[in-house]
Amino acid sequence: MSNKRHMGLRASAHISNTLIYIVLVVMSVVWLIPFICIVLQSFRVESTWQVGYVIPQKWGWDNYVALWNSDFKRWYLNTFITALATAVGQTVFVLCMSYTLSRFRFKMRQGLMRFMLVLGMFPNMLAMIVLYRVLKDLGLTQANAVPGLILVYIASSGMGYYVSKGFFDTIPKSLDEAARVDGATRAQVLWKIILPLAKPIVIYTILTAFMAPWGDFVLARYISFGTSAGMNVAVGMYSWLQQDMIGQRYTMFCAGGVVVAIPVTILFMCLQKYYVEGVTGGAVKG
Amino acid sequence: MKKYNDLEYLRLSKGQKFLYRLVSFFAAIPVALKNGCLGIGRFFKNLAAAIGRELADIVLTFKNGDWKTRLSFLIMGFGSMARGQVLRGLLFLLFEAVFIFYMIMGGGHWMSLLSSLGRIGPHDEYSAVLDAYTKVYGDNSFKILLYGVLTIFFIIALVYTWRLNIKQNKIAEDILRSGKKLRSGKEDLKSMVDDQFHKTLLALPLTGIILFTVMPIIFMVLVAFTNYDGSHDGYNNALFTWVGLKNFRTMLTWSGSGVNYSATFGEILTWTLIWAFFATFTNYFLGMFVAMMINKKGIYLKKLWRTVLVLTIAIPQFISLLYVSKMFAKNGIVNGLLLDLGWITQAIDFMGSQAHNALLPRVMVILINIWVGIPYLMLITTGILMNIPADLYESSRIDGANAWQQYTKITLPYMLFITGPYLLTSFTNNINNFNVIYLLTGGAPTNAAASGAAGSVGYTDLLITWLFKITMGAESQYYMASVIGILVFLVVAIISLVVYNVLPSIKNEEDFQ
Numbered sequence: 001m002s003n004k005r006h007m008g009l010r011a012s013a014h015i016s017n018t019l020i021y022i023v024l025v026v027m028s029v030v031w032l033i034p035f036i037c038i039v040l041q042s043f044r045v046e047s048t049w050q051v052g053y054v055i056p057q058k059w060g061w062d063n064y065v066a067l068w069n070s071d072f073k074r075w076y077l078n079t080f081i082t083a084l085a086t087a088v089g090q091t092v093f094v095l096c097m098s099y100t101l102s103r104f105r106f107k108m109r110q111g112l113m114r115f116m117l118v119l120g121m122f123p124n125m126l127a128m129i130v131l132y133r134v135l136k137d138l139g140l141t142q143a144n145a146v147p148g149l150i151l152v153y154i155a156s157s158g159m160g161y162y163v164s165k166g167f168f169d170t171i172p173k174s175l176d177e178a179a180r181v182d183g184a185t186r187a188q189v190l191w192k193i194i195l196p197l198a199k200p201i202v203i204y205t206i207l208t209a210f211m212a213p214w215g216d217f218v219l220a221r222y223i224s225f226g227t228s229a230g231m232n233v234a235v236g237m238y239s240w241l242q243q244d245m246i247g248q249r250y251t252m253f254c255a256g257g258v259v260v261a262i263p264v265t266i267l268f269m270c271l272q273k274y275y276v277e278g279v280t281g282g283a284v285k286g
Numbered sequence: 287m288k289k290y291n292d293l294e295y296l297r298l299s300k301g302q303k304f305l306y307r308l309v310s311f312f313a314a315i316p317v318a319l320k321n322g323c324l325g326i327g328r329f330f331k332n333l334a335a336a337i338g339r340e341l342a343d344i345v346l347t348f349k350n351g352d353w354k355t356r357l358s359f360l361i362m363g364f365g366s367m368a369r370g371q372v373l374r375g376l377l378f379l380l381f382e383a384v385f386i387f388y389m390i391m392g393g394g395h396w397m398s399l400l401s402s403l404g405r406i407g408p409h410d411e412y413s414a415v416l417d418a419y420t421k422v423y424g425d426n427s428f429k430i431l432l433y434g435v436l437t438i439f440f441i442i443a444l445v446y447t448w449r450l451n452i453k454q455n456k457i458a459e460d461i462l463r464s465g466k467k468l469r470s471g472k473e474d475l476k477s478m479v480d481d482q483f484h485k486t487l488l489a490l491p492l493t494g495i496i497l498f499t500v501m502p503i504i505f506m507v508l509v510a511f512t513n514y515d516g517s518h519d520g521y522n523n524a525l526f527t528w529v530g531l532k533n534f535r536t537m538l539t540w541s542g543s544g545v546n547y548s549a550t551f552g553e554i555l556t557w558t559l560i561w562a563f564f565a566t567f568t569n570y571f572l573g574m575f576v577a578m579m580i581n582k583k584g585i586y587l588k589k590l591w592r593t594v595l596v597l598t599i600a601i602p603q604f605i606s607l608l609y610v611s612k613m614f615a616k617n618g619i620v621n622g623l624l625l626d627l628g629w630i631t632q633a634i635d636f637m638g639s640q641a642h643n644a645l646l647p648r649v650m651v652i653l654i655n656i657w658v659g660i661p662y663l664m665l666i667t668t669g670i671l672m673n674i675p676a677d678l679y680e681s682s683r684i685d686g687a688n689a690w691q692q693y694t695k696i697t698l699p700y701m702l703f704i705t706g707p708y709l710l711t712s713f714t715n716n717i718n719n720f721n722v723i724y725l726l727t728g729g730a731p732t733n734a735a736a737s738g739a740a741g742s743v744g745y746t747d748l749l750i751t752w753l754f755k756i757t758m759g760a761e762s763q764y765y766m767a768s769v770i771g772i773l774v775f776l777v778v779a780i781i782s783l784v785v786y787n788v789l790p791s792i793k794n795e796e797d798f799q
Contacts, residue, residue, distance in 0.1 A: 013584065017582070017584050017585060020579045020582060020585055021585070023579065024579065024580070024585075024591050027576070027591075027595075028591065028594045028595075030657070031594060031595060031598050031657070031661070032594060032597075032598075034606060034609055034610055034613060035597075035598070035601065035606070037609070037613070037619060038605070038609055050612060050615065050617050050618060051617075051619075051622065052617065052618070052619060052621060052622015052623070052625065052626070053619070053622055053626075054619060092490075093490065093491045093494065094491075096487040096488065096490065096491050097487075097488065097491045099487065100484045100487045100488050103484075104483075104484035106484055116495070118779070119495075119499060119500065119503065121714070121775050121778040121779050121782065122503050122771065122774075122775045123718050123750055123753065123771050123774050123775070124499075125718075125720070125750060125753055125754060125771070126502070126503060126506040126753075126767070126768065126771040127498070127499055127502035127503055127506065128502075129502075129506060129757055129764060129767065130432070130501075130502035130505045130506055131498065131502055133428060133432075134432070134502075137429075151498075152498060154494065155494035155495070155497060155498035155499075156494060156495055156498045156499045157491075157494070158491030158492065158494060158495050159495060159499065185476075185479050185480040185483070186479060186480050186481065186483035186484075187479035187480065187483055187486075188479075190483075211600075211602070214602040215602040215603045215604050215721070217604055217720075217721060217724070217725065218720055218721075218724075218754065233602075233604075234602070234604040237604070237605075237608070238604065238608065238725070241608055241612060246612075250612070253608070253609075254609070257605040257609065260602060260605060261600075261601045261602065261605060264600055264601070264602060265597065265600040265601055267600075268599070268600035269593075269596075269597070269600060272596060275599075276596075276665055276669070279662070279665055279666055280665065280666055280668075280669040280670070
């Protein structure tokens with residue numbers, strides 16, 4: 001850098017860098033504090049309710065043991081199964097949709113995309129009210145909420161094609177054409193040429209589809225409708241923080257939060273590269 | 287208003303350009319409306335013409351066709367089967383059989399009741415065997431409406447398939463007449479993975495969308511015109527029926543006497559828009575700022591800072607939101623700390639039901655949303671910021687631009703240009719940002735002035751959380767929820783339309799070189 005020769009500039013750069021470091025350190029603390037608090041409080045054994053201090057006076061695994069003996073196990077399993085099934089189904093649906101809209105030029109293509117855009121402007125909570133009643137008639141609510149949830153998550157997932165369509169658009173079409181000239185069918189082109197190239201977006205889709213059910217609250221609450229056996233972690237643990245429960249369950253909530261966050265976070269950190277690619281690409285292409 | 291030509295337009299300053307586009311957009315509305323109406327008229331004219339053509343073609347096919355074709359008018363797929371295309375023929379026949387089965391099994395019944403949504407409600411009936419009155423259930427309005435709509439879909443599909451089946455016959459006849467061979471079933475199957483592959487790929491996702499998104503939305507839009515609620519659930523306690531525009535009148539008429547739906551709606555809509563504005567732009571600019579800080583030359587440990595922030599994305603939002611909401615509770619850690627330090631003498635209810643004004647909880651949810659949102663924006667903007675050509679900054683520095691000028695003249699236009707569409711979607715997502723509001727405050731503190739409306743409205747409630755509360759409440763006024771849903775759609779649609787037409791970057795027009 002040429003301005004390093006000028007002492008004045010160098011000093012001001014020093015000052016601004018120091019300021020930035022201070023801001024970054026403060027930010028890191030602010031961003032991490034809630035999570036540090038959750039972890040610390042999950043080990044507090046002297047009381048189960050909310051207190052005004054952070055460091056436990058007595059440490060122990062009591063909350064985790066209590067967690068193991070509660071409905072939490074069931075919720076966790078429910079969520080895990082839902083997340084796995086959704087990750088598979090949703091990925092298939094989204095890839096079918098986005099690949100088709102990116103590569104094929106058929107009569108209804110523009111109309112279809114415009115239609116889905118308008119459809120997406122309706123709050124999806126509207127549909128949930130009906131879906132709850134329909135699933136109830138099919139016997140897929142309350143204790144059987146898991147298959148119902150999976151069905152709903154997967155069925156409408158084709159609407160979220162934007163990010164991966166943007167990715168497919170960047171793969172040159174000449175690849176398809178070359179393979180077609182060599183006698184490959186359209187399906188072979190997809191399997192043998194496009195999918196191997198699309199690995200980042202496939203992983204991104206799987207990752208987001210897997211993470212979504214862990215945080216879904218509204219739909220899961222509608223469909224489980226007060227039956228503990230059908231709840232996912234979000235709905236179940238939400239009930240622990242309501243007025244009547246928070247006294248006995250607050251520290252258990254913290255322990256549960258840790259248990260939920262650890263696998264998701266590890267998975268996320270491992271696949272972070274793909275997530276960043278997907279998110280950045282999605283923002284650029286809309 | 288004054289119209290500029292291209293040259294005059296280019297001479298305007300940025301602000302004037304924006305204003306010009308805004309004004310010309312609104313000035314164009316009457317013309318657009320007129321064109322829209324004309325367009326609808328044209329559409330129907332074309333539609334009528336198309337139907338006429340189709341009908342003529344159908345009649346001609348019947349007149350000129352052989353007996354196989356003619357029989358296909360009644361038994362779908364017969365012609366195809368008789369000409370050796372068994373697979374196609376069977377599929378047509380199967381569809382017809384399913385349709386007839388469905389209509390007999392109840393489709394016809396449900397559709398015939400669609401206009402009244404059921405005649406006989408649940409009632410008590412004298413039973414001679416038991417010598418007592420027992421409750422007898424009658425029609426089910428919910429099913430009538432749902433399956434009635436489904437039946438209409440089905441009929442449209444049948445008409446379309448029937449037409450397709452006739453067209454197939456005509457095409458097959460033409461091919462045979464010209465001495466060529468028809469496609470075999472095997473070739474049909476092969477085309478499904480080749481030149482018809484898009485239909486194979488779209489079949490499942492589209493079926494899912496139609497059944498699980500389109501149908502429910504049509505149903506709920508229709509509910510807005512009924513009196514479906516907790517006490518008219520359509521089966522167990524009473525039927526529900528059509529009420530016309532009554533619910534829209536309840537929601538939108540200003541009765542002036544203080545407590546009513548329209549006042550509540552106006553208040554919540556205003557807050558929803560304020561929230562969406564702040565939630566979108568605070569996150570956007572602060573996230574960009576953080577990304578720029580980390581990107582800056584001479585800052586070490588870039589990876590560490592990013593990882594710390596990204597870590598918070600990975601943790602499911604409901605945990606962090608619920609936990610943070612408890613941190614700020616009256617007996618939470620923040621109050622405990624402030625009390626210990628002696629900065630306050632009495633615990634503050636930041637966002638709870640006892641917060642003594644609307645402002646503090648509202649500011650709190652926006653602040654916490656910044657905490658939630660900055661990592662995402664940091665991620666998104668980091669990559670884009672690094673793509674800005676470095677020589678732009680280089681040459682601007684030689685021209686004597688300072689950091690602020692570089693930001694406003696280079697960075698910001700570039701970012702807005704690239705992320706314009708993202709800003710729009712993020713704004714509309716924030717209008718419907720259920721999780722942040724519901725998990726943080728649940729809408730609290732209660733808005734006493736809005737007690738006339740259903741759903742115990744609070745000061746931080748968005749339209750979407752209000753909708754949810756209405757459906758969960760004891761009264762469950764589904765019809766009101768549906769009206770709110772439709773209004774949310776209108777708000778989102780109008781905003782999108784205006785932004786698409788006014789902001790150049792979304793239309794990829796010009797302005798950045």
